[in-house]
Amino acid sequence: MKGIVFSEFFEMVEGQFGFDMVDTIIANAQLPHEGLYVAGGTYPHEEMVKLVVALGQATQTSVPDLLKAYGKYLFHRLIALYPKLAEGKSNPLAFIATVEDYIHIEVRKLYPGAELPRFITVSYSEKELVLDYLSARKMQDFGWGLMEGCAEYYKQPLNIRYEFLENSDAVRFYIALA
Ligand code: HEM
Structure with a gap:
């Protein structure tokens, strides 16, 4: 890392x-x-x-609780360093939906050698985003915390939950406007 x-x-x-x-x-x-x-x-x-x-x-x-807390904290720090990343996105779902194809692409330029997860969009509506998280690092709780930090940033609460998919390495996130 x-x-x-x-x-x-x-x-x-x-x-x-x-x-x-x-x-x-x-x-x-x-x-x-x-x-x-x-x-x-x-x-x-x-x-x-x-x-x-x-x-x-x-x-x-617990380790999951600490990873969540750290993700939440880090989101605010990162967005303060790189406020442009939030430009043009009016709510947290719109932001999170761009992590794979925009945010983390920019991160790779800023931090060569960054080890980033994959997010695959399963469905995306105005109210709910469903994303599959894939990473050898299994940091879904850290991701959960980053999403919470994003919700705080936009002052738009989210209901976030995830489940482990059977016969797959993916963790499926359900992220909905609260
Ligand atoms: C809610 C939005 C975001 C989510 C869900 C997210 C998710 C993640 C996750 C889960 C990881 C851990 C690595 C892994 O799982 O393999 C990670 C790493 C990272 N992300 Fe994001 N991220 C978000 C936004 C951002 C933003 C805004 C930045 C801005 C710079 C950023 C920069 C990074 C960096 C630097 C790492 C560490 C890479 C390394 O140490 O090798 N992320 N992200």
């Missing part, structure tokens, strides 16, 4: 739990290079998993 995903994670942890917690989870996650990440660098996805697990143990919070 890109260094920005780590540095923003440390910012969130520091803001919510204090700097000592950042130290604690870096020590407990037993990372190489002592938790030093460069924004443009690329690091193994497993290191992010170790950090989230360490935070979960230190705060008695």
